[in-house]
Amino acid sequence: MSVEAGSKVIGKVTGIKPFGAFVELPGGKTGLVHISEVADKYVEDINEHLKVGDQIEVKVLTIGEDNKISLSIKKAQDKPKPKPRAKTPSPEDFEKKLSGFLKDSEERMSTIKRQAESRRGGRGRK
Incomplete structure (x- = not known):
């Protein structure tokens, strides 16, 4: 050989x-x-x-x-293949998630404001 x-x-x-x-x-x-x-x-x-x-x-x-x-010696050893890494979200996916989060957040904030105003008896409204 x-x-x-x-x-x-x-x-x-x-x-x-x-x-x-x-x-x-x-x-x-x-x-x-x-x-x-x-x-x-x-x-x-x-x-x-x-x-x-x-x-x-x-x-x-x-x-x-x-x-x-x-x-x-170390290069002669067969190493297991590395696990595939998780897919990195594209900028478009990120923008879509961010806009969804903002929309949901605004809806929740408006609900909280309405509940707070109803407890006060509507005072302070113009």
């Missing part, structure tokens, strides 16, 4: 350093998973996530001209 940028492969962790982990890939090549590519969250100590001998799935990010292979 050839190792190409963008492909997912299974590799074996052969060494761990504070900055990342070295992974042996099919065909005997070795690549590096930088500590920032180990997990979706912040990784302070890579030893909490990986140990020498672990079989892991990695995605090949790049293969440099000097044949250095950059790998990612």
Whole structure:
């Protein structure tokens, strides 16, 4: 199996350093998973996530001209599709709702005023 940028492969962790982990890939090549590519969250100590001998799935990010292979564990994981966001109302919908609210509000205010005047016996009316 050839190792190409963008492909997912299974590799074996052969060494761990504070900055990342070295992974042996099919065909005997070795690549590096930088500590920032180990997990979706912040990784302070890579030893909490990986140990020498672990079989892991990695995605090949790049293969440099000097044949250095950059790998990612977090990009190799299939993530669930994000839920669709609620539809944002259009300006026309907003205007329609606002005018309906204003109409309803004016009707309620006039009802309240009529009730208040009837309690006072109609005083103050011209």
